[in-house]
Amino acid sequence: KLVDHLYKGDGLGISDGSYKKTWGLCSAGWIVWTPIEEIKGGGTIPGPLSSSSSYRGELGGLLGLIIILRILERLYPPTEPYPIKVGCDGLSALTRSMLTTREYTNTSHKDFDLISCIISYREGLVAKLHPIHVKGHQVFKSKPLTRAAILNHRMDTLAKEINTHS
Numbered sequence: 001k002l003v004d005h006l007y008k009g010d011g012l013g014i015s016d017g018s019y020k021k022t023w024g025l026c027s028a029g030w031i032v033w034t035p036i037e038e039i040k041g042g043g044t045i046p047g048p049l050s051s052s053s054s055y056r057g058e059l060g061g062l063l064g065l066i067i068i069l070r071i072l073e074r075l076y077p078p079t080e081p082y083p084i085k086v087g088c089d090g091l092s093a094l095t096r097s098m099l100t101t102r103e104y105t106n107t108s109h110k111d112f113d114l115i116s117c118i119i120s121y122r123e124g125l126v127a128k129l130h131p132i133h134v135k136g137h138q139v140f141k142s143k144p145l146t147r148a149a150i151l152n153h154r155m156d157t158l159a160k161e162i163n164t165h166s
Contacts, residue, residue, distance in 0.1 A: 001034075001036045001037050002032070002034050002036065002037040002038070002039060002072075003072055003076045005034035005035060005036050005037070006032065006034055006072065006082065006084065007076075007078050007079075007082045008082070009082055009083045009084070010034050010035055011032060011033065011034050011082075011084045011085075012032075012033045012034075012084070012085050012147060012148060012151065013030070013031070013032050013033070013065045013069065013084055013085070013086040013087070014030070014031055014033070014065075014086075014087055014088065014134060014148055014151035014152050014155055015028055015029065015030035015031070015058070015061025015062050015064065015065045015087075015088045015155055016028065016029055016057075016058070016061055016088055016089060016090075016152050016155035016156040016158075016159050017045070017054060017055075017056070017057020017058035017059070017060055017061045017088070017090065017093075017159055018054070018057050018156065018159035018160045018162075018163045019052060019053055019054040019056075019057050019163075020163045020164070023163075024049035024050075024052050025044055025049070025052055025163055026044070026045045026052040026053060026054065026056045026057035026060065026163070027042060027043060027044045027045060027057060027060070027159045027160075027162040027163040028042050028043070028045060028057050028058070028060040028061030028064060028155075028159050028162075029041070029042035029061060029154070029155035029156070029157075029158030029159040029162065030042060030061045030062075030064040030065040030068065030155060031065075031151050031154065031155055032065065032068055032069065032072075033147070033151055039068060040154075040155075040158070041064060041068070042061070042064065042155070042158050042159055042162050043060075043064070043162060044162060044163070045057055045059075045060035045114075047111075047113070051111065053111075054090070055090065055092060055093055055110065055111065056111050056114065057159065058088050058089075058090030058092075058093035058094075059090075059093045059096075059097060059111050059114040059115060059118065060114060061088060061155065061159065062086070062088060062093060062094070062097050062098070062118055063097075063114055063117055063118050063121070065086060066086075066118055066121045066122055066125070067121060069084070069125055069127055070121050070124060070125060073125060073126055073127070077126075078126045078127075080126075081126050081127065081128045082126070082127055082128065083127070083128045083130055084127050084128070084129060084130065085130045085131075085132045085148070086098065086129045086130065086131055086132070087131060087132035087133060087134045087148055087152075088133075088134060088152065089133070089134045089135065089152055089156075091133050094131050094133055095131075096115055097114070097115050097118040097119065097122075098118070098122070098129060098131040099131060100115075100119070132148060134146075134148045134149055134151075134152040135149060
């Protein structure tokens with residue numbers, strides 16, 4: 001059911017990262033959502049403790065999201081390209097990983113390992129990704145939240161829980 005809705009263009013992919021400076025760990029949560037079902041996950045982002053940051057957490061969430069889309073496409077090959085909005089609240093991570101190509105990325109960029117993986121997996125997708133910047137941390141505001149903001153809050157909570165229990 002999820003894949004059917006995803007391939008009809010009803011999907012939304014949202015992630016968020018977290019960084020716990022006390023422990024030097026970053027983590028992320030990601031979700032592929034449709035009106036019928038969702039798949040979510042997350043974890044601690046690998047790498048040297050000295051490279052841990054909120055930015056790396058955001059990239060880790062985007063990588064997890066792109067990997068699950070790739071797995072779904074391998075298990076259930078789409079017959080044609082399908083649109084999906086993909087976003088997070090880290091504009092820099094979103095821009096660097098979703099709107100750049102290999103030609104504009106090199107080993108001197110911070111967190112090149114994650115960015116290059118995202119670009120590589122992204123290039124192999126049938127999906128037509130539409131990056132969106134989600135305005136995060138809006139849950140306590142008085143105006144209604146968008147679906148993307150609600151999912152971002154859920155993934156923020158998940159990423160922090162992962163980081164707390166790591």
